[in-house]
Structures are given as structure tokens and as C-alpha cells.
Amino acid sequence: MITSYNPKQIGDVLIVVLGPKKGKQQINKKDDIVEIKDEDGNVIGYNIFNVSQIIPDIQNHNGKVDLNENQINQVNEFLTNHGFNSLLPKKVESKFVVGYVKSVKDHPDSSHLRITETEVQDGKTLQIVSSSPNMREGIKVVVAESGAMMPNGLIIWPSELKSVESDGMICSGRELRIPNAPDKPGALILPDSYKIGEPFNFEKAKTLFDE
Known part of the structure; x- marks a missing residue:
């Protein structure tokens, strides 16, 4: 999983990458969440808008962000409350x-x-x-x-x-x-x-x- 946050370039949006692009992408938007799937229906990422309302201290970051366990839980709770089933892994090992x-x-x-x-x-x-x-x-x-x-x-x-x-x-x-x-x-x-x-x-x- 890769997470990045660049408010000066794209605004208050958390970019989550869960897998590589493959073929034509499928987009599903619900409120402040955009779910991205590959041609096989696998979730390969999320764009989460107004993310500072979920993770207030994310505003101190710019670029690649290593979310801690509590922040991952906050995002996963937000995804679950909006009906999304593919959640962020709780343990992110160094690549x-x-x-x-x-x-x-x-x-x-x-x-x-x-x-x-x-x-x-x-x-x-x-x-x-x-x-x-x-x-x-x-x-x-x-x-x-x-x-x-x-x-x-x-x-x-x-x-x-x-x-x-x-x-x-x-x-x-x-x-x-x-x-x-x-x-x-x-x-x-x-x-x-x-x-x-x-x-x-x-x-x-x-x-x-x-x-």
C-alpha cells in the first residue's frame, strides 16, 4: 500500500494505491470517496477527499505519507461506514x-x-x-x-x-x-x-x- 498527500497540488485528498493499473479502470464514487478498480474488478486504490476531517494531523505532511495504525483504522472506519469492503491493510511493511x-x-x-x-x-x-x-x-x-x-x-x-x-x-x-x-x-x-x-x-x- 502506498499513501500520499499533496495539498498544494491536488487539495485535501489522500491518494491510496493498493495495486498496479491493469486495463480499463472502473470508477465508483460515493460522497468523498472514489474507489478505483482494474479491469478484473480488483480494487487498486482510493481517492479520499476532505481527508483532514478524518485525519486532522495529516495537514502536517506533504508527499508520501506513512499512516500509523490509528490513522489506518480511522480511514477503514470511514470506508466501512460508506459501504466499501476493500480496506487498507493494518500492517504496512517496508518495500x-x-x-x-x-x-x-x-x-x-x-x-x-x-x-x-x-x-x-x-x-x-x-x-x-x-x-x-x-x-x-x-x-x-x-x-x-x-x-x-x-x-x-x-x-x-x-x-x-x-x-x-x-x-x-x-x-x-x-x-x-x-x-x-x-x-x-x-x-x-x-x-x-x-x-x-x-x-x-x-x-x-x-x-x-x-x-
Whole structure:
């Protein structure tokens, strides 16, 4: 789940993203709630207007918002009272995790893309296509899993790069907007002290490029 709030651009509206766009969208509006479904009828998001009346302290935010448990409960109660059944998940786990590149092979149709098998949490392995020139086996990296919102607003969903499936993104320091990160392509290679599968700590990472 991704939630964002940008009152200067779109007004007092909470944007909730629950899944990727698929085909022609179906819109259902009731009072201050717009429910968005994909072509298969799956709820992929909500636009909730006048949301500061539900969550007063949201006015202190701008951009991506990490709702706490109480705020999620307030939104879910509002949705339920208006007859909507697809509620916000109560536990939202970080979509940025420490990964370990187990294997790397060349992309069959590209000279600059590499296909990785990258381990994330609980031993799960993702196939991720990467263009990082420093990609190699045996490194720890930051993985933006499906459903992650990058600092520039891009949302990561499963995709295909030159006909090869890619589930997630291996990030560079500049893409994560870490202070003093090199302004050039290349995966952020983490120190060995980082544990595979743990949520990536953006606050801790602020010192990664300190001289």
C-alpha cells in the first residue's frame, strides 16, 4: 500500500494505491470517496477527499505519507461506514529491503542489462533485471520491491525489460536520494554489516557517503 498527500497540488485528498493499473479502470464514487478498480474488478486504490476531517494531523505532511495504525483504522472506519469492503491493510511493511545478489547473467537481447537472482526477506528470491554497471554476484544491495514508491514518485511494479520479467528494482544511492551519493549510475553496494531481508534504514544510510 502506498499513501500520499499533496495539498498544494491536488487539495485535501489522500491518494491510496493498493495495486498496479491493469486495463480499463472502473470508477465508483460515493460522497468523498472514489474507489478505483482494474479491469478484473480488483480494487487498486482510493481517492479520499476532505481527508483532514478524518485525519486532522495529516495537514502536517506533504508527499508520501506513512499512516500509523490509528490513522489506518480511522480511514477503514470511514470506508466501512460508506459501504466499501476493500480496506487498507493494518500492517504496512517496508518495500525497501536489503537484498543479496546470488547470481548474475547477461540479458540475451541487451548488452547493458543483467539478469540477477536476488535474495530478499525470508529466503525469497526475486528475478530483477538491472542496468547497473557495477552489478556482480555476492553483493548486498537495496531492493525496491513491488509496490515501493521511489523518492521521485515512481512506483515499482513487476515489469518486462526487453521481454525478460523483472520483479523489483535494485537501487542506486542517487535514486534513493542519499546525501552525497555519487551522481552516476551504479547499484548502492552496502557494507557487510547490513542483514539480508531487513528493512532499509534511510536514516542510518545518511552517513554512508560521509568522508
